[in-house]
Amino acid sequence: MRVILVHVRDPQFYALQQGHRGPTGNIQVMGFPPIGIMSLSAVLKRAGHECIMFDQANPETPNEKIIETIKEQKPDLIGLSFLSTTSYPYAKILARAIRAEVPDAKLAFGGVFATLNALQVKEQCPYVDFIARGDGEQLILDLLDNLQDPSGVQGLTWAKDGKVVHNPDRKLERELDQWPVPDRESLKLDFVESMPLDVPVVLSREKFTTMQTSRGCPWPCIFCDIPIFNEGKWRYRSAESVIEEFKVLQKQGYGSVYFVDDHFLLQPKRIEAICEGIIREGITIKWGVEGRVDSVVQSLFPLMAKANCRIVMFGIESGSQKILDRLRKQQTLEQIETAVKNAKKAGIEIVHGFFVVGSPDENEEDMKKTFKFAARLPLDTFGFNRLCVYRGTPLWHEYMSRGLVNDTEDWYKYFKCSEIDPTCMKGPDINRARAKGLRSLFFRKLFLHPWQTFTLLRRFLRYMPMKDIYTLLSKPFRGKQSGATRAEVLSRAVEHQDMKTNAADLTKVSDEELEAKLQQTANK
Numbered sequence: 001m002r003v004i005l006v007h008v009r010d011p012q013f014y015a016l017q018q019g020h021r022g023p024t025g026n027i028q029v030m031g032f033p034p035i036g037i038m039s040l041s042a043v044l045k046r047a048g049h050e051c052i053m054f055d056q057a058n059p060e061t062p063n064e065k066i067i068e069t070i071k072e073q074k075p076d077l078i079g080l081s082f083l084s085t086t087s088y089p090y091a092k093i094l095a096r097a098i099r100a101e102v103p104d105a106k107l108a109f110g111g112v113f114a115t116l117n118a119l120q121v122k123e124q125c126p127y128v129d130f131i132a133r134g135d136g137e138q139l140i141l142d143l144l145d146n147l148q149d150p151s152g153v154q155g156l157t158w159a160k161d162g163k164v165v166h167n168p169d170r171k172l173e174r175e176l177d178q179w180p181v182p183d184r185e186s187l188k189l190d191f192v193e194s195m196p197l198d199v200p201v202v203l204s205r206e207k208f209t210t211m212q213t214s215r216g217c218p219w220p221c222i223f224c225d226i227p228i229f230n231e232g233k234w235r236y237r238s239a240e241s242v243i244e245e246f247k248v249l250q251k252q253g254y255g256s257v258y259f260v261d262d263h264f265l266l267q268p269k270r271i272e273a274i275c276e277g278i279i280r281e282g283i284t285i286k287w288g289v290e291g292r293v294d295s296v297v298q299s300l301f302p303l304m305a306k307a308n309c310r311i312v313m314f315g316i317e318s319g320s321q322k323i324l325d326r327l328r329k330q331q332t333l334e335q336i337e338t339a340v341k342n343a344k345k346a347g348i349e350i351v352h353g354f355f356v357v358g359s360p361d362e363n364e365e366d367m368k369k370t371f372k373f374a375a376r377l378p379l380d381t382f383g384f385n386r387l388c389v390y391r392g393t394p395l396w397h398e399y400m401s402r403g404l405v406n407d408t409e410d411w412y413k414y415f416k417c418s419e420i421d422p423t424c425m426k427g428p429d430i431n432r433a434r435a436k437g438l439r440s441l442f443f444r445k446l447f448l449h450p451w452q453t454f455t456l457l458r459r460f461l462r463y464m465p466m467k468d469i470y471t472l473l474s475k476p477f478r479g480k481q482s483g484a485t486r487a488e489v490l491s492r493a494v495e496h497q498d499m500k501t502n503a504a505d506l507t508k509v510s511d512e513e514l515e516a517k518l519q520q521t522a523n524k
């Protein structure tokens with residue numbers, strides 16, 4: 001059978017290098033490849049199906065082109081894959097356009113957001129036939145076998161005789177080794193290695209991709225929905241299977257890989273075997289991981305560095321123990337300090353700290369502590385994002401019980417906590433304190449860790465034009481607090497209490513109105 005899979009994106013995340021061609025002649029895109037659909041494509045092809053992929057990051061395949069291909073190829077199933085609340089409106093636009101042009105197409109949504117909100121999405125998007133929940137590998141094969149009557153397909157939400165049907169959950173698959181290596185070569189795009197999230201920093205010009213070696217994270221941080229997506233479990237691939245994938249990537253010419261595992265730094269034996277395998281097989285690919293600071297594998301940092309681990313990113317969140325406890329991070333400031341120091345001492349080239357600001361109960365003093373703490377740590381890079389609340393997380397449940405969100409009306413909305421929670425600092429105050437904190441952080445870094453700062457600047461200069469570095473570094477000094485990015489304009493509409501109704505409208509309006517609104521945002 002024939003399947004078309006589309007990775008739907010929020011434009012903020014690929015706008016930076018849109019249309020830029022690299023030495024291969026492919027369009028270059030700053031960001032991560034769509035490993036979700038690449039994983040499904042490999043599974044489909046191995047089972048004898050045909051699969052065509054699109055990534056909305058590619059400016060040469062706009063929605064019109066995707067629809068044209070659907071008309072030509074007449075696929076048996078079209079799957080739209082997207083990660084989060086912020087890409088949901090774009091998934092709706094594409095789905096509505098497909099439905100309008102190809103009325104009998106079989107259309108499915110999948111990904112984390114669709115999984116956690118399957119019933120609501122199906123109700124709100126009757127023009128989408130199926131919502132796929134959880135892992136998609138076996139599900140998509142089962143769905144193709146039962147397209148006319150999917151009542152036995154576990155993990156599927158669909159409609160029968162106008163009524164929404166929520167099939168039972170699929171048992172969490174533990175045998176991840178059974179799945180083939182993702183189909184990374186069919187999509188003609190070159191991904192440029194940059195810092196995750198919205199920091200426009202190019203890290204290398206090597207051929208770059210992502211890999212997933214484990215799924216899930218069992219910790220109960222109040223802002224995260226991964227434990228729900230993975231039923232609180234951590235599932236992993238064997239070291240042998242990871243090495244086999246590395247060997248394929250090496251043959252395909254990749255120079256850099258980032259692991260999209262929710263928590264890589266678990267199970268020392270597996271990490272040791274992965275590192276030894278990399279060294280034994282002469283794999284030269286550089287790699288990066290994310291993990292918790294309380295990880296017991298810190299003694300393995302030197303081995304990881306020897307096996308070409310170049311980046312370790314820690315979820316630090318705050319320099320105030322009070323806030324760490326409030327977020328239920330279950331980590332201490334001492335643990336953070338030890339982990340960052342251990343990683344640097346071991347020779348990990350880039351150690352990154354993810355921080356959040358605008359948490360519940362956080363005051364200016366806590367924010368100050370956070371920036372001071374960040375300055376003291378030998379971190380190479382850092383990001384300070386505003387805390388957001390997503391449906392399904394423990395924080396969402398708390399906000400429901402405090403009457404700050406309404407599960408029925410707000411499930412698809414993107415909220416910065418500070419916009420709805422009176423125990424947070426006010427948005428402009430957070431921005432002001434953040435800008436101030438960043439300024440002092442930069443100076444302290446220069447003063448406390450001058451060599452590290454110099455090395456980092458040299459790295460940036462290798463891959464980035466001077467103008468971009470200037471923009472990046474001068475941002476906190478320019479005092480621009482209200483200049484929203486394109487995506488922020490969209491999300492702002494959802495955040496402010498008084499604009500809440502407008503925001504709700506945004507996801508309910510007709511195609512034309514929604515598209516006009518997005519067009520307006522893009523032109524700003």
Ligand code: B12
Nearest residue numbers: 010032033036079081083084085087110111132135136197
């Ligand atoms: C890597 C990553 C990113 C990358 C993006 C990578 C990319 N290609 O777009 C970056 C850093 C840019 C990013 C940005 C953001 N992210 Co992010 N990200 C992740 C992360 C860590 C891994 C995603 C991944 O690659 N998974 C691996 C692949 C194999 O899995 P998958 O895509 O889920 O696909 C599987 C199934 O879902 C299913 N499936 C998927 N699609 C389909 C379609 C069909 C038809 C079928 C049948 C099945 C199916 O099958 C696949 C194989 O099993 C996840 C955490 C997680 N574990 O999901 C967070 C996560 C998805 N991100 C999250 C968030 C909040 C964001 C941001 C909004 C952050 C921000 N405020 O800026 C942005 C939004 C980006 C966007 N465009 O939507 C949240 C989403 C929460 C929510 N409920 O909305 C998550 C869950 C993290 C968390 N802990 O809460 N992210």
